[in-house]
Amino acid sequence: MTTERRALLRDRVTQAYVDSYGEEPAMLVAAPGRVNLIGEHTDYNDGFVLPCAIDYETVVAIGPNMGSNVRALACDLGGDHDSFEAARPFAKQTAEWKNHVRGIAASLTDRGLALAGSNIAIAGNVPQGAGLSSSASLGVALAKAFEEMHQLRGLDKTGLALIAQHSENHYVGCACGIMDQLVSACAKTGSALQIDCRSLEASAIPIPEHLSIAVVHSGVQRGLVDSAYNERRIQCEQAAAHYSVLALRDLTTAQLEEGRSDLDKVSFRRARHVVSENNRTLAAAEALKADDLVTLSALMAESHASMRDDFEITVPAIDRLVEVGAEFLGTTGGIRMTGGGFGGCVVAIVPKSKAAAFEGWINEHYQTPDNGTAPFFLCKPSAGVSVLQSK
Template identity: 50%
Template sequence: MTSASTALPPTALAAVRAFTERHGVAPTVLARAPGRVNLIGEHTDYNDGFVLPVAIDRDTWVAAGPREDGQVDALALDEQQADDRFALSAEPPHFPGGGWRDHVRGTLAQLAAELPTLAGMNLVIAGDVPMGAGLSSSASLALALLRAAQRLAGDTRLDGKRLARLAQQAENRFVGCQCGIMDQLASAEGRAGHALLIDCRSLDTEPVPLPAGTALLIAHSRVRRGLVDSAYNERRRQCEAAAAGVGAKALRDATLAQLEAADLDDKTFRRGRHIVTENERVIAATHALRAGDMRQLGLLMKQSHASMRDDFEITVPAVDQLAALLQDVIGDTGGARMTGGGFGGCVIALLPRALVPTAVQALEQGYRSPEGLPALVYLCEAGPGAEAGPAAVSG
């Protein structure tokens, strides 16, 4: 990781400076972890399936330094400079609502169980990953914390896959969201210029190059979502019921024919059908990307959105409108679909760079949220995964 102040983004510099002001000394470690956007493969991760996310160039940064008293002092610049102080040895309590303190305490508790050398620390957190938008701000926070704390502890044993698993376990145990591992693994293992095909059973990953001349456009509907409160856990239970109904360990192992033959109620059948067909679409999308077949990719993304809308029932009208507006502009040169857990959040589009101005104009003219707000548009690049290094920043 670069440590030259001229190369650090403003968010990182803000974390370093706030740390120095708060503690009177400079941090010794600076860590970052990206958010992610999922090209295709929604709700397949906790069904042991396949996903195709992209780590984006929006990050959470953590400036860190050691303490001698076994305490953790954390300051979150993005939360109106809210802070927290707790003993590293304490079992984290549950903070209602799954706030940032849950994530910090839970993530460090998971790491402490793995690293006996983990000691007290000072942390300042800052980031530019939009929250509540389906871009994995929580996974970004967890991986940045883990990389910072791991470096402070002098550990080199835990790799990205293990850190991703710890982050997932913390979210399950202390935040209350029974998420899969896609978000954390994408943040940990992302590669610049590539999507990442993830097998969520084996945790094998395969980088997939994004076609030259394409752009990632993320359009935020301004309809905020929360995983715990937005029926995410209910969908997981329904998927487990569908798998049990066909005698499969997970829906990864089920076929459409098995679902059709099973004695499932209509809702459970449709939940299962989305997962089975979405897994097929992920593999097909990987082949389309490698072949540079944007027409086929766009068709798969359109099918994915329809399945999320009709079978999994996790889209909302505002998101459906965004996807349709973008698809009208893109035509057969790319695709657009909802991305993230659902019930609001964002649409992802992969399209030729030359069409970006037209797409942005279409959103400006054709979309308003239920509150009358325009979409927030982010143009992103596929960036590298989480990392930590010395915080030798001057100025």
């Protein structure tokens, strides 16, 4: 993590905790956001993804209280707060952040893990509505904080990710796959993480030192729960049932074509995206290991076209931003939409020697829909969840 950025975040959440609860927190836990380099909407189809954690994160300050309530404070939302009985059934709230906190507590309880009274303060710097998994970062940080605070046993980092995914699926209301939570929990510094979303096996893929990861916000905000994300998941499940496979991950390109005659055109395009995206993701991991930017550039371009034409999750601003970035990069790097879709960000793999010029090019040739400058984030591939301090 960028040292100065993390220090500011730590100071902010610690001071908010002290102001609210009158004492220092027992510990601070941080979990990063993520950017997916390639492999979109493949995770809930039991497929392959290639994300990396980024040096933007959520920090949770936590300590015990004498009661049985969990009391939580959202530093980034004007000091909004919540309080609930840890052992009682989940009760959905209007404010989504509260559902994340309550959902993690309920998901731990569902696993038979008992929570005691806790005081919590939350602060983060993962850009909101950008497709950089601020929600997964929050969920993983909360799960780790509860685990450490209450000395819960039997949860490794993969277990923490599964708790956070369970909360999203069953309590927050987003039918996300495991990718976001798993990379936030398990990422390695300086590497992307190739994940098999069926077996949950993960392999670190080193990112060559001369490359940077740039994330550029289109200026179009997005939100998974309110988008067509869940609709796409249902369409994929229906396509898998048509082909009589457990998940689209099990479908080959040949089988996809052979069985398409009785499948409606929309479902076929959805399935074609997933099948081809899995193939691209495996090839991209090999290209990254080989530092083969020509191949990686082509694979990222094909991925974006598939998301635009077959999965239909891009928007005009995103398409324009990718077009502008590709004009600059050529075959020296790659660019594509990243995240669930319908707005948010693009990700670019850029030679460090060209990063500043790339940002200047974007500023010169792209404007957000409200005629503004696109927010530009130069990210470092970072490690997963960690305890920053503990008394």
